Amino acid sequence: MKQRAGYRHRRRSANLRYRAPRSDNRIRPEGWLAPSVRHRVDTTVSLVNRFRRYAPVTEVHLESVSFDSHSLSVGKQLGGAEYPNGTLAGTDARAHLLSARGRVCAYCGATGVPLNIDHIHPVSRGGSSRLSNLVLACAPCNQAKSSTPVSQFLADRPGLLAEILAQTRTPLCDAAVMNSTRLRLVKALGALGPSAHAWPGGRTHRNRTAMGLDKTHTIDALAVGDLDRENGGKIVRVPTHVLVVKATGRGSYARTTPDRFGFPRLHRARIKQHFGYVTGDLVHATVPTGKWAGVWRGRVSVRARGQHSITTSTGRINVSHRNLRLVQRGDGYAYDTRQESVSPPSEKSG
Incomplete structure (x- = not known):
């Protein structure tokens, strides 16, 4: 555990200038954004x-x-006392779920048992604690579902899945x-x-x-x-x-690649460029023979031994640097085009 904590501490502090400690209750400047x-x-x-x-x-x-996020969460335009009170005025989430949906497990229909609050879309997978994302579940169902996506957990019960998904609403992120x-x-x-x-x-x-x-x-x-x-x-x-531009970043400062437990799996080289290529460059690959024979195009991930990896539309392939040709240097963005399927303009009258 100390070794893992050491690697984690170094990832946070490497390549950073010294900064004196500051209090945790400092005021954020005006216009601050996360x-x-x-x-x-x-x-x-x-x-x-x-x-x-x-x-x-x-x-x-x-x-x-x-956007009026309060009205969007309710699904209608609010006015008068509805607006300041909200959905949970005078109650809490558990009491509201018990009164609105009954004391029944949403997954197995069990009654007369202790019920927990479960997230339909797990928080670990980007779900929120919004009221429409909460259901009541018994302890066995809550433990069995855990962080599993609800579509996978209820794959064998499509009717119940459609019923639960009908109560969810578009996230307000x-x-x-x-x-x-x-x-x-x-x-x-x-x-x-x-x-x-x-x-x-x-x-x-x-x-x-x-x-x-x-x-x-x-x-x-x-x-x-x-x-x-x-x-x-x-x-x-x-x-x-239409040109589609997506921010991809310029790499990472991490010097180790950890496994799923947080321990180092391999050490990354400090040199970013290998055989004339840098991770993120757009390359054109011509593979004459072997498993990945053909012509490929995609972003490259460099390796010190010269056997680079390319991300293509069908997956990742390994290609020698001798079979690569540079198309564009990586600039922190990924570029693509998509077809815009819209009807031509027709001016309306009135």
């Missing part, structure tokens, strides 16, 4: 800066929308992220140089419906802003292929 949320703002700003290199961008238009980053994003884009204009979501909806377009993220981006239809303004063309 790193998992802040990277969305930083990634957007980075892509806008990249576009400015290739095109004369003079204005940036974005949709700034605020995306709405919370939008509420946290919208003002910060407007401020960050406005500081780049081009004029940044924020528009409400209602205007985007009116522009899109007036042009008779389907709802997709790409179409919403085209419909953002002031579309002066009275003077002939319209959307005349929609893209058929």
Whole structure:
């Protein structure tokens, strides 16, 4: 255990400058965002800066929308005393579940036994403690399900699975992220140089419906802003292929690869480049013979011995560095294209 703790401590402190201890009750600065949320703002700003290199961008238009997470959790527009009280006013989660769904195990139907609160989508797999994600389960069912996905746990009972999934609702993670980053994003884009204009979501909806377009993220981006239809303004063309950019990072500072128990399984080399390639580079591989004979394309994961690994659409393959050709240096992003299946614009009247 001490050896495992030592490896964990080193992973946290390696390659970090010295910083004096600070109190745990310090106040976060104004505009602070969690790193998992802040990277969305930083990634957007980075892509806008990249576009400015290739095109004369003079204005940036974005949709700034605020979501009412309380109304979304209930599933209807709240008003009056409904809004400040909420679903659990005067009670708690256990009492609400017992009164709303009866003292019955959701998985086996047992009654008259002690019941536990179980997460339909386990917390360890990204589930939340939202009320719609909670059910009552007896101790044997709760222990048997554990962190197993509910679709796998109830695979042999599709009717019960559909009944339980019907009570779940869309997670509010995306709405919370939008509420946290919208003002910060407007401020960050406005500081780049081009004029940044924020528009409400209602205007985007009116522009899109007036042009008779389907709802997709790409179409919403085209419909953002002031579309002066009275003077002939319209959307005349929609893209058929869309560039998809995903942040992948630039590697890790970890020097050891642990197993599932936390003990070191192998030590990573401090040298990042091997035989001219770095992990994350996009490469083209031509394998003449062997198990993976053929032509492949994907991101490479380098090895010191020269037998690199490539992630392809069908899985991972091992290829010698002699059979590789560099296509693009890894820059922390993964690029792909997808087809945009939307109908052409047809302006509506009225």
